[in-house]
Amino acid sequence: MPASRPGDPTCRGRRHIHALARTPAVHVVRPRPRRAGRGGRLVRVVRPRPGRALGPLPAWTAGGLAVLLAAVGGLAIALGPVPVSPGDVVSALGGLLGLPAGEVAARDALVVGQIRLPRVLVAALVGAALGVAGAVMQALFGNPLAEPGVTGVSAGAAAGAVLAITSGAAGTAVVPAAAFAGALATVAVIHAIGAMSRGPATVLLAGIALNALLGALVSALVANAPDEQSLRGVVFWLQGDLDARTWEHVRLVLWPVLAGVAVTLVFSRDLNVMLLGDDAARAGGVDVTRTRHALLLLASLLTGVAVSVSGVIGFVGLVAPHVIRLALGADHRLLLPASALLGAVFLVLADTVARMTLAPVTLQTGVVTAFVGAPVFLLLVLWTRRRTR
Amino acid sequence: MIAAEGLRVEADGRALLDGVELRVPAGRMLGLVGPNGAGKTTLLHTIAGLRRPAGGRVTVEGRAAHDLRPRELARVIAHVPQETALAFPFTAYEVTLMGRHPRLGRFALEGPADHRAAERAMAATGTAHLAGRDVTTLSGGERQLVLLAKALAQDTPVLLADEPVSALDLRHQLGVLRLLRDRADAGRTVLVVLHDLNLAARYCTELALLAGGRLVATGAPAHVLTPAHLDGAYGIRAMVRPDDLTGSLTVTALENP
Numbered sequence: 246m247p248a249s250r251p252g253d254p255t256c257r258g259r260r261h262i263h264a265l266a267r268t269p270a271v272h273v274v275r276p277r278p279r280r281a282g283r284g285g286r287l288v289r290v291v292r293p294r295p296g297r298a299l300g301p302l303p304a305w306t307a308g309g310l311a312v313l314l315a316a317v318g319g320l321a322i323a324l325g326p327v328p329v330s331p332g333d334v335v336s337a338l339g340g341l342l343g344l345p346a347g348e349v350a351a352r353d354a355l356v357v358g359q360i361r362l363p364r365v366l367v368a369a370l371v372g373a374a375l376g377v378a379g380a381v382m383q384a385l386f387g388n389p390l391a392e393p394g395v396t397g398v399s400a401g402a403a404a405g406a407v408l409a410i411t412s413g414a415a416g417t418a419v420v421p422a423a424a425f426a427g428a429l430a431t432v433a434v435i436h437a438i439g440a441m442s443r444g445p446a447t448v449l450l451a452g453i454a455l456n457a458l459l460g461a462l463v464s465a466l467v468a469n470a471p472d473e474q475s476l477r478g479v480v481f482w483l484q485g486d487l488d489a490r491t492w493e494h495v496r497l498v499l500w501p502v503l504a505g506v507a508v509t510l511v512f513s514r515d516l517n518v519m520l521l522g523d524d525a526a527r528a529g530g531v532d533v534t535r536t537r538h539a540l541l542l543l544a545s546l547l548t549g550v551a552v553s554v555s556g557v558i559g560f561v562g563l564v565a566p567h568v569i570r571l572a573l574g575a576d577h578r579l580l581l582p583a584s585a586l587l588g589a590v591f592l593v594l595a596d597t598v599a600r601m602t603l604a605p606v607t608l609q610t611g612v613v614t615a616f617v618g619a620p621v622f623l624l625l626v627l628w629t630r631r632r633t634r
Numbered sequence: 635m636i637a638a639e640g641l642r643v644e645a646d647g648r649a650l651l652d653g654v655e656l657r658v659p660a661g662r663m664l665g666l667v668g669p670n671g672a673g674k675t676t677l678l679h680t681i682a683g684l685r686r687p688a689g690g691r692v693t694v695e696g697r698a699a700h701d702l703r704p705r706e707l708a709r710v711i712a713h714v715p716q717e718t719a720l721a722f723p724f725t726a727y728e729v730t731l732m733g734r735h736p737r738l739g740r741f742a743l744e745g746p747a748d749h750r751a752a753e754r755a756m757a758a759t760g761t762a763h764l765a766g767r768d769v770t771t772l773s774g775g776e777r778q779l780v781l782l783a784k785a786l787a788q789d790t791p792v793l794l795a796d797e798p799v800s801a802l803d804l805r806h807q808l809g810v811l812r813l814l815r816d817r818a819d820a821g822r823t824v825l826v827v828l829h830d831l832n833l834a835a836r837y838c839t840e841l842a843l844l845a846g847g848r849l850v851a852t853g854a855p856a857h858v859l860t861p862a863h864l865d866g867a868y869g870i871r872a873m874v875r876p877d878d879l880t881g882s883l884t885v886t887a888l889e890n891p
Binding site: 383384387388389511514515517518520521522524525527528529530531532533570574575576 | 679682683684703704705707708709711712713715717718719720721722723724725728729732733735736738740741781784788
């Protein structure tokens with residue numbers, strides 16, 4: 246509508262107003278017929294394309310990614326200082342499951358069953374946990390760059406684990422529980438900061454500060470630990486590794502990760518609606534506060550459990566959800582399970598690369614994920630900046 | 635039907651709304667007008683159940699809004715907020731379909747009825763051609779239309795819209811307001827915040843003029859849009875007269891001498 250602007254001659258007096266009234270602005274008032282096409286008439290009835298509504302896509306994607314995970318896992322088991330042929334891998338795995346399988350050399354069966362399989366399983370479970378935790382944090386903090394490593398939640402989990410070990414806590418479940426508590430405390434801090442200062446950059450800036458603070462705490466705790474042997478050294482906690490992971494570690498993370506991922510999936514559609522912002526989500530029928538608390542708890546559980554057996558491995562929660570979003574869109578009903586599977590694939594691959602790197606070069610698993618993830622992070626920074634400009 | 639009785643809303647001990655009495659029966663479209671900071675959005679949020687009143691009460695379809703659970707409330711009220719965060723690459727169709735969320739069970743997938751509702755809503759708002767587009771790549775006006783489509787897909791007896799035409803071109807402004815008025819004429823309750831008094835007078839069945847957290851006047855446009863009321867609310871001198879073409883009132887603000 247034409248508003249009266251200062252200096253507009255029609256604003257100066259009654260006579261001009263009257264003149265304006267007798268020469269109405271016909272072109273503003275009368276709707277002209279328009280050609281069809283982009284932005285046609287509002288009442289024009291066009292059947293919209295169904296967009297990317299969920300069809301059989303989830304089943305295909307999940308199936309495809311599961312097959313990929315199995316293939317990558319098999320490859321990871323076959324590769325190593327002692328190569329095992331694919332046929333022997335299958336036979337050895339069959340033997341473990343009690344199936345009638347072909348003969349396998351005792352040494353190969355041992356390598357597969359006691360060394361490589363548990364390590365691959367730990368990698369897959371940790372990758373799945375971090376992939377889902379990343380996707381959830383991106384949605385809850387409304388920032389596509391959030392993930393356990395970047396936000397400092399992994400560092401909080403590491404600090405919790407180290408604190409438990411150095412204070413001499415006994416029992417196998419104590420360390421994961423302490424890591425969960427550390428992750429939860431960090432999430433609570435980020436949540437509180439986010440509530441005080443809204444804005445997409447807040448969570449990342451808080452992450453920088455928390456990573457620095459918690460990393461320093463871990464370093465100090467490890468340096469002053471009475472028995473340094475039990476800690477695997479500060480490097481493990483600051484830059485995670487899957488070296489020497491055993492069935493004990495598999496047992497430790499298996500059920501928490503599976504349960505955590507499964508319960509998170511229940512909130513898939515709520516997460517979709519919450520991406521529209523708190524007010525819109527509440528108006529759209531989501532109990533925002535309760536859902537957010539439940540999901541922050543789940544993301545902390547997944548991160549804490551993962552970190553307790555792997556140390557801080559960054560960028561899995563960034564890379565997996567973003568690849569899925571680019572390929573399949575942002576619907577969490579597909580994004581969450583696919584991020585779990587792709588996170589698992591990514592970490593198994595990264596761990597295989599770390600393991601296969603030839604001496605004298607030694608790479609930790611977390612170093613490999615950072616080599617891939619950090620450039621992806623930078624690309625995303627540039628990409629989101631360009632979009633929001 | 636929306637009713638507010640003796641409504642008082644506070645923030646940091648300061649009254650944002652005070653003594654607001656409002657009734658919008660079904661079949662009416664109420665335009666909420668007033669200067670910046672008058673409390674229009676606060677009133678809309680309180681009716682939508684996003685704010686708890688410090689005094690008085692709001693009922694929507696006979697039930698207290700802020701006591702309903704979000705899912706129940708969202709089946710009664712659809713709310714188009716002024717701004718919505720859209721930072722993730724959903725398609726416009728996916729966003730529209732989210733309007734069906736309060737009607738779906740936790741493990742349910744959208745059925746044919748939900749898809750029909752979303753398609754109808756997109757057709758009604760003229761956004762059908764955007765269905766497959768990533769919402770982060772849409773213009774401000776296009777996003778506003780998609781969010782309106784989402785609210786229509788919610789299919790509620792009450793529809794609230796906070797400045798739904800602020801980012802739209804003239805043709806779409808008229809189209810959206812006609813759409814909302816048609817909803818009201820079909821028996822729903824529509825409450826819309828508008829800045830443009832001429833559009834408000836032309837499309838709303840009644841107006842409520844809010845200033846400083848209090849209602850200055852409510853009723854038919856001719857009753858609300860008087861030079862005295864406008865001076866009281868906006869502090870402007872204004873001419874109000876019938877428009878030859880539309881038959882509704884037009885307001886022309888004059889510079890203070």
